[in-house]
Amino acid sequence: MSDQVISAGGRAWVSGVRDAIPLLGGYIPVAVSFGLIANQAGFSSWEAIIISLVIYAGASQFLFVGMVASGAPLWLVVVMTLLINARHLVYAPNLAPWLTGNRWWFWLMHGLTDQVFALAHTRLPALPSSERLGWFTGAMLLAWFSWVGGTALGAFAGQELTGRWPLLNDVMPFALPALFVVLLAPRFTSWLWAAALGCAIVVALLFAANGLPNMAIPVAALLGAAVFFVMQSNTRAEV
Amino acid sequence: MAGELWVAVMVAAAGTLLMRLLPLVWMQRRLAREDSQGGTAAMPRWLGVLGPVMIAAMLGASLVPAAGTLNAWVATAVGGCVTLLVWWKTKSLGWPVVSGVVVFGVVRFLNFVVI
Structure with a gap:
């Protein structure tokens, strides 16, 4: 991927759907697990689906x-x-700098999950402004529907699915880190960025590996940003 | 589901939506104000740094394999390297992800076959 503007050829939403396909590997197995766990926690299948739909x-x-x-x-x-x-x-x-004034953007923010943000942050700057709404709509809807569909699958048939294909359930979630690698690789443009991003990766990995996945992202991001600004100010002071 | 539980679901849903939506309204107004005052509309520097480091943090957190075994960690490392290598060659989005997942799956499958 490059920063130059690339047209999706008038079918921006198709381009958005295509770019969001790797998200399915991460979303569907986790959503199936959610449907299954919600059922075990006493929620009906439809209640689990509604929770996935609205939250x-x-x-x-x-x-x-x-x-x-x-x-x-x-x-x-x-x-x-x-x-x-x-x-x-x-x-x-x-x-925000890449979003147009269209009011639909406000409703589309419902679909701004971690992964959709990571994808959009890389892809939107490379699209002409006329195609950004369509691209985001396609990417966001595919991700949303896959999450809701995966929940339904888990709620109605989760136990049978995970029992029959345990390895598939284990392998498909790797699509998410693989996608993040691809989205992040072009951003290693200097030692400054490499240090900040490297710090955030390692800190989040350590937190998540030690059973603190919910704290991992905010803490690692803040430390990564701190490394960026400290190194930047040191470089300026030396100059 | 009891009535008060439905209320909790709806409040959690509305709160989550507002957390995704209101910062956009704030930033769009800020950019529009700077633009109308003749200045260059730009994001605050800290926000421009926070975006990429958030993605880096997501990568770090997602690297921890659910299985937690040595084989799962090896599969993660090999899959990650292959993803990076294919990205280096193709500079595309889909092929590196597909290659990484396939290699990750092969390493995991070998573990099941050997053991």
């Missing part, structure tokens, strides 16, 4: 059904769900 935020949905099942107060369930999703606050402002 649409992976980690926080697992927390939501887990806390409800354990009998936690509902106000605390809501607060914890929103706290986990607080990282989403910085996504839309990062995309």
